[in-house]
Amino acid sequence: MDKKIEAHEVAKAAYEQLINEGGMSRRDALKLMGATGGAAMFMGAPTKAEASSSTDKKVKIVIVGGGAGGIMATARLRKSAPNAEITLIAPNETHLYQPGQVFMAAGLYTQSDIQKKNADLIPSGVKWVKDEVTTFDPDNNKVTTAKNGDISYDYLVVATGLQYDYERIEGMSKDLVGKNGISSVYLNDPVAGTAKGGVVTAQWFRDMRKAAEAASPENPIHVICTQPDTPIKCGGAPQKILYLSDDNLRGNGPDGGSDVSKNAKFSFCKKGTTLFGVPAYNKTLVEEITPMYGNITDKFNHVLRKIDPENKVATFEATIQKKGKYDEDLEEYEIITSKEMVEMKYDFIHVVPPMKAVDAVANSPLAITKGSGKGWLECDFDTLQHLRYKNVFGIGDILGVPKGKTGGSARHHGPILEENLVSVIEGKEPKAKFDGYTVCPLKTQYGEIMLAEFNYEGIDPSFPLLDPSRPRWIWWAFDLYALKPMYWYLMMRGLM
Numbered sequence: 001m002d003k004k005i006e007a008h009e010v011a012k013a014a015y016e017q018l019i020n021e022g023g024m025s026r027r028d029a030l031k032l033m034g035a036t037g038g039a040a041m042f043m044g045a046p047t048k049a050e051a052s053s054s055t056d057k058k059v060k061i062v063i064v065g066g067g068a069g070g071i072m073a074t075a076r077l078r079k080s081a082p083n084a085e086i087t088l089i090a091p092n093e094t095h096l097y098q099p100g101q102v103f104m105a106a107g108l109y110t111q112s113d114i115q116k117k118n119a120d121l122i123p124s125g126v127k128w129v130k131d132e133v134t135t136f137d138p139d140n141n142k143v144t145t146a147k148n149g150d151i152s153y154d155y156l157v158v159a160t161g162l163q164y165d166y167e168r169i170e171g172m173s174k175d176l177v178g179k180n181g182i183s184s185v186y187l188n189d190p191v192a193g194t195a196k197g198g199v200v201t202a203q204w205f206r207d208m209r210k211a212a213e214a215a216s217p218e219n220p221i222h223v224i225c226t227q228p229d230t231p232i233k234c235g236g237a238p239q240k241i242l243y244l245s246d247d248n249l250r251g252n253g254p255d256g257g258s259d260v261s262k263n264a265k266f267s268f269c270k271k272g273t274t275l276f277g278v279p280a281y282n283k284t285l286v287e288e289i290t291p292m293y294g295n296i297t298d299k300f301n302h303v304l305r306k307i308d309p310e311n312k313v314a315t316f317e318a319t320i321q322k323k324g325k326y327d328e329d330l331e332e333y334e335i336i337t338s339k340e341m342v343e344m345k346y347d348f349i350h351v352v353p354p355m356k357a358v359d360a361v362a363n364s365p366l367a368i369t370k371g372s373g374k375g376w377l378e379c380d381f382d383t384l385q386h387l388r389y390k391n392v393f394g395i396g397d398i399l400g401v402p403k404g405k406t407g408g409s410a411r412h413h414g415p416i417l418e419e420n421l422v423s424v425i426e427g428k429e430p431k432a433k434f435d436g437y438t439v440c441p442l443k444t445q446y447g448e449i450m451l452a453e454f455n456y457e458g459i460d461p462s463f464p465l466l467d468p469s470r471p472r473w474i475w476w477a478f479d480l481y482a483l484k485p486m487y488w489y490l491m492m493r494g495l496m
Contacts, residue, residue, distance in 0.1 A: 054080040055425045062143060062151060064133050065159030066090025067190065068098070068491070069396025069410045071121050073157045075494030076418040078123040081425065087127045087153075089145060094193020095121055097487055099407055099479075102237060102443065104198030105185045105205060106244050107254040108480065111195050121492045133160070136364035138389040155391045155421060158377050160361055161190075162233060162397045162405070164353040170306040170315075172351065178203070180309040181348045185241055186233065201241065201350070205248050208264070208348050212249050215263040220295075221347040224314055226304045227270035228354040231376075233397055233405050236440035236452065238352045239275065239285070242268050243444050245350070246293050252446040265295055267344065269302035269316055280459055280469040281442070281452045289444050289471075302342065304351065314349055318342045361398055365389075368400045376400030381456075382433040383420050384413060390424065393417050401436070403456065408439035411491050418494075435460070441479045442471075449475035 061084050063073050074088050100114035122128055129151065135144040142152045164186060166174045177184045177197065183204035187197030211221045223245065227238040247253070249261040268275075275290075275298065276282040290296050301319035308315075317339055324334035361367055362375035366386060369378075377394040378387050381401050386392035395413045397405045404413070413434060420430030436456030441449045448471040453460050461468040490496040 053419060053422050053426075054082070055422050056083050057081070057425050058083045058085070059154040059425055060084070060152065061086045061155045061157065061421075062153035063088045063157040063159060064090075064143065065161055065396070065398075066092045066095065066118055066122075067159065067161045067396065068407050068487075069161070069398075069413065070157070070159035071095065071118070071492050072410060072414045072494060073159055073395050073417055074126055075121075075123055075492065076414055077157075077421065078126060079494060080418055080422050084425075085127070086125070087129060087151060088122060089129045089131055089133055089143070089151065090118065091130055091132050092118055092190045092193060093130070094118065095492075096188055096190065096193060096195055097484055098188065098195075099234070099441075099487075100484060101185050101188065101195050101198035101201075102240050102244070103480065104195060105201035105241060106248075106443075106446070107202055107205065109198070111199055113484075114195060114198070115193055116488060121488075133360050136360060136366050138365055138386075138392055141391070153391075155425065156389075156393070157417065157421070158361065158366065158392065158394045158398055159396050160358045160398045162231075162355050163358050165230075165356050166351070166353040168354040169304055169351070171309065172307045172353075174353075176307075176309055177351075181207075181312055181346065182307075182309060182351060183348070184351045184353060185237065186353060204348060204350070205245055205253065206255075208245060209249055209253075209255075209257065209260065211347060212260040212263040213257075215260075217262045220263050220265045222345060223264055223266045224344060224346045224349040225266065225268050225352075226314075226350065227268075227352050229271040229303045230354040230356065231405060232352060232355050234407075234440065235405070236276070236442040238270070238350070239268070240443040241350050242266060242296065243289065243293070244446065246296065247445040261293070261295055265297070266293070267297050267299050269299045269304065269344075271301060271303050273300045276442075276452065278452065278454050278459060281450065281454075284450060284469045284471070285442075285444075292445075305341070307349070307351070312346050312349075314344050314346055316342045316344065357398060357400075366392065373400040381436070383430040384417050384434055385420060385424070385430050393421050401434075403436045403438045403454070404434075406438050406440065407487070407491075408453075409437060411496065412437040414491075414494065441475060441483075443476070443479075444471040447473050447476050449479055451475040 095116050095118045097114040100109045103109040131145040131148045133143045142150045144150050166172050176182050177187050178200040183201045185197045185201040188195045215221050225242040250259045251257045274282045275285040302316040305317045306315035320338050322336050324336040326333050357375040377398045379394050395417050396410045416432045416434045419432040423430050440452040442452050450471040
């Protein structure tokens with residue numbers, strides 16, 4: 001069977017399961033598929049890419065990066081600029097479906113489930129340079145690679161993604177993941193095409209359950225889940241691990257078992273004073289999800305700064321607010337804010353590393369030079385065009401925009417990039433605008449997801465008939481069964 005047809009059948013079967021088991025009418029299911037892009041999969045509906053403008057100009061386009069953003073950009077531009085000489089610079093032979101690493105941790109995917117050969121995704125007619133860019137030189141319209149020297153361009157698309165900075169935490173390194181109770185679902189090697197984080201965290205789930213079975217409410221195991229004070233890929237992932245690992249102790253994971261959650265205490269440590277930046281989603285998490293578990297303590301304004309793996313002690317920089325003197329005139333206490341280093345013992349810890357722009361971008365003229373966005377790719381928040389180098393665009397995690405470090409955001413970057421780059425090639429002003437769309441399928445327990453969709457303005461649900469702040473089994477089924485084939489056979493083909 002043709003691979004694309006086979007993928008369509010897999011996704012279709014998933015939707016049929018939603019219809020038959022969920023009591024949803026076929027009309028509503030079709031509306032759902034249309035809203036999420038699923039209809040295009042097996043109904044042949046035109047996509048935005050197919051309706052976009054095109055150019056027949058013979059220009060050189062260089063795309064740097066072979067992840068989701070880079071492959072999507074390559075597929076789209078191959079169709080909309082058929083006469084262009086397109087070069088993709090990417091060292092990775094294997095492509096990872098990175099959202100699947102959380103399902104790996106949960107015991108529902110294996111590593112092979114999220115791997116494909118990049119050669120099967122790169123369109124014909126594209127020159128693939130299996131190398132890394134070490135230097136960007138936009139003033140001379142060229143990049144320098146590690147092995148193949150300089151490569152010139154007329155137009156450049158930066159899709160390098162980001163890099164993990166485990167070493168910013170004193171005592172921590174990526175080599176510690178999988179040892180001494182330490183896990184990190186994020187860890188992967190794009191060049192080697194391996195997802196160690198997913199493999200290790202699946203074992204971490206099993207080890208945690210075994211330890212909880214041997215513990216007691218009087219002498220529980222202590223589990224810490226962290227979130228750093230930097231922008232991160234998929235901001236909801238730290239909480240996904242928190243909730244799923246706890247739910248696994250309740251016997252709801254794939255291996256089942258008795259409820260031993262009373263034998264564990266969880267701490268979720270992060271910067272800030274909210275669980276989610278969008279109030280409606282935060283309200284659900286604070287008022288329903290955390291209390292539902294009963295053994296989770298949210299430790300706000302606690303950022304991991306140091307780890308002692310041998311003694312299993314994590315040190316956090318905590319922002320503490322205390323009452324000072326009472327002001328008779330204002331009739332209130334003075335609030336004194338201070339920072340303290342707080343040690344916490346653990347049996348298991350899930351470390352989300354600080355993240356930053358890749359060095360080649362951060363050290364180049366393309367980077368933002370000051371402020372909180374320093375190092376990320378400078379660009380117009382709407383058009384994704386570089387503010388100073390008008391023949392340069394970006395896509396994916398490297399973008400220095402307020403929101404958007406998710407695969408769902410990259411999918412929305414794709415048509416904006418395509419339309420605006422074609423316009424610039426044709427000598428026109430870019431008009432398509434990215435609205436900041438971001439999606440976080442927040443797994444609140446096995447079998448339920450809160451599909452948190454939002455943009456620059458606030459909540460932005462694809463299917464507004466369903467309250468987006470409510471966790472639902474339908475989104476779990478959609479994420480587990482349908483999103484992966486849609487990613488491989490639509491997103492990576494530039495069809496949605």
